[in-house]
Each structure stands twice: as C-alpha cells, then as structure tokens.
Amino acid sequence: MLAFVAPEGLHEGDVAMRILIVEDNPDLVSLLVEGLQRNGFEADAVSTAAEATRAVAATRYAALVLDIGLPDQDGLAWLKDLRATGNALPVLVLTARDGVSDRVAGLRAGADDYLVKPFALDEVVARLRALLRRSGTLLGQRLALGNLALDTEDRLVTVGGTVRPFSSREIAVLEILLRRCGHVAPKRLFEDHLFGLSDEVGSNAIEVYIHRLRRLLSDSGATVQVHTVRGVGYMLAETRAAA
Numbered sequence: 139m140l141a142f143v144a145p146e147g148l149h150e151g152d153v154a155m156r157i158l159i160v161e162d163n164p165d166l167v168s169l170l171v172e173g174l175q176r177n178g179f180e181a182d183a184v185s186t187a188a189e190a191t192r193a194v195a196a197t198r199y200a201a202l203v204l205d206i207g208l209p210d211q212d213g214l215a216w217l218k219d220l221r222a223t224g225n226a227l228p229v230l231v232l233t234a235r236d237g238v239s240d241r242v243a244g245l246r247a248g249a250d251d252y253l254v255k256p257f258a259l260d261e262v263v264a265r266l267r268a269l270l271r272r273s274g275t276l277l278g279q280r281l282a283l284g285n286l287a288l289d290t291e292d293r294l295v296t297v298g299g300t301v302r303p304f305s306s307r308e309i310a311v312l313e314i315l316l317r318r319c320g321h322v323a324p325k326r327l328f329e330d331h332l333f334g335l336s337d338e339v340g341s342n343a344i345e346v347y348i349h350r351l352r353r354l355l356s357d358s359g360a361t362v363q364v365h366t367v368r369g370v371g372y373m374l375a376e377t378r379a380a381a
C-alpha cells in the first residue's frame with residue numbers, strides 16, 4: 139500500500155542535501171533556489187566570492203553551483219584558490235561564456251562540470267545528482283539496514299517493503315545515520331546538513347528530529363533504532379539480527 143507519494147508528499151521547507159549557489163543575478167538565484175528545493179535539495183545562496191569563502195568555511199555543503207562572472211572576483215580564480223586549500227567540494231560552474239577555451243579553463247581551475255547559460259533547471263539538477271554520486275556524497279542510491287530501506291534519489295523510506303510517510307527532514311536525518319551505519323554520527327554533522335546560514339539552530343533542534351525519527355521508526359515496525367551516544371551524537375543499529 140503506497141502511503142507516500144513524492145514529490146507532492148514532501149513537506150514544505152524540508153531538506154536533503156545542502157547546495158551553495160554562488161551567483162549575483164537575483165532572478166537566476168530565485169530560479170535555482172526554488173528549483174533545487176522542489177527537487178529535494180536545500181539551497182543557500184550568496185552573491186560574491188568573499189561571501190562564498192565565508193559560507194564554505196562555515197557550512198558543510200554537498201556541492202556548489204558557481205557563476206564565473208562575480209562582482210568581486212572571477213569565479214574561476216576563486217575556485218582555483220579554493221582547490222589550493224585542498225577543498226574537494228563538487229563544483230558545477232555556470233557561465234554565459236561559450237567556447238572550448240572557457241570550458242577547458244573551467245575544468246583546469248577545478249570545476250567538476252560545466253553548464254552554459256541559458257540552461258534548463260532539469261539539467262542543473264541532473265548534473266548535480268551525477269556530481270554527488272561521482273563524489274561519493276550520494277554513494278549508493280539505496281541504503282538499507284534491517285527491514286528499513288531508503289532510496290536517496292526518490293527520497294522514499296520503506297519498512298518491510300512498504301513506503302512510509304517520513305518527512306524530508308526526517309529522511310535527511312535518517313540518511314546521515316544510514317551513511318554512518320556502525321559508527322557514531324556526531325551532532326555537528328546533523329547541524330551542517332540540516333540547517334542553512336539563515337536558519338536559527340535551536341539548541342534542541344537535532345534532539346527534536348531524532349525524537350520524531352525514533353517514533354516513526356517504532357510506529358512503522360522498523361527493526362532498527364537510534365542510540366544516543368552521550369556528548370557525541372547518534373548511532374543507528376538493528377534491534378535484532380536480520381532474518
């Protein structure tokens with residue numbers, strides 16, 4: 139029985155992977171932010187290279203969408219500096235410039251992929267998903283433990299093969315736990331993935347999501363549970379050996 143249908147069933151404002159958009163055209167920024175959110179991403183946006191440097195230092199992003207023509211610095215020069223610090227964040231470069239030489243320059247500066255404006259939003263989403271898979275951020279589309287499974291692309295949770303109505307925030311928490319399966323997921327990891335620059339992170343916000351997730355897991359008969367590792371974070375484990 140299908141109880142949850144994506145994407146209409148996604149709760150408003152809920153998140154999955156956090157993307158930073160570095161772009162100074164406000165129309166393009168709103169288009170990208172809305173489009174990425176509709177596709178299950180969370181998006182932050184900044185309009186200058188200086189802000190991008192601060193954002194990347196403050197938040198752990200899954201990937202970055204980078205405009206080349208920024209007001210304070212050339213996007214490719216900024217990217218070259220970022221790579222020089224050892225930062226391997228997947229980067230999709232957006233540019234109005236066409237031509238092979240720009241493409242080569244972009245890739246040399248450390249871009250993982252390249253899109254020429256104007257572009258279709260679907261293409262941005264598809265390229266980002268491909269980058270995330272390649273980078274290992276979304277390694278494995280289907281994550282499973284016990285009778286619980288998460289499809290990271292469709293953002294669907296099944297328990298014993300039945301789709302369950304988890305919100306996207308709860309799915310984001312679950313995804314972090316599943317990816318760290320067998321290890322403790324530190325609290326900081328949840329904060330980085332779940333909250334953007336503009337969000338106020340209440341001191342108990344993570345606890346609230348963990349509490350909801352525990353209730354959902356228990357109500358849906360999942361054979362996994364979330365353990366608290368005091369002062370460190372959380373760990374997902376099976377409640378009994380899998381059949």
Ligand code: CA
Nearest residue numbers: 162205207208
């Ligand atoms: Ca620009």
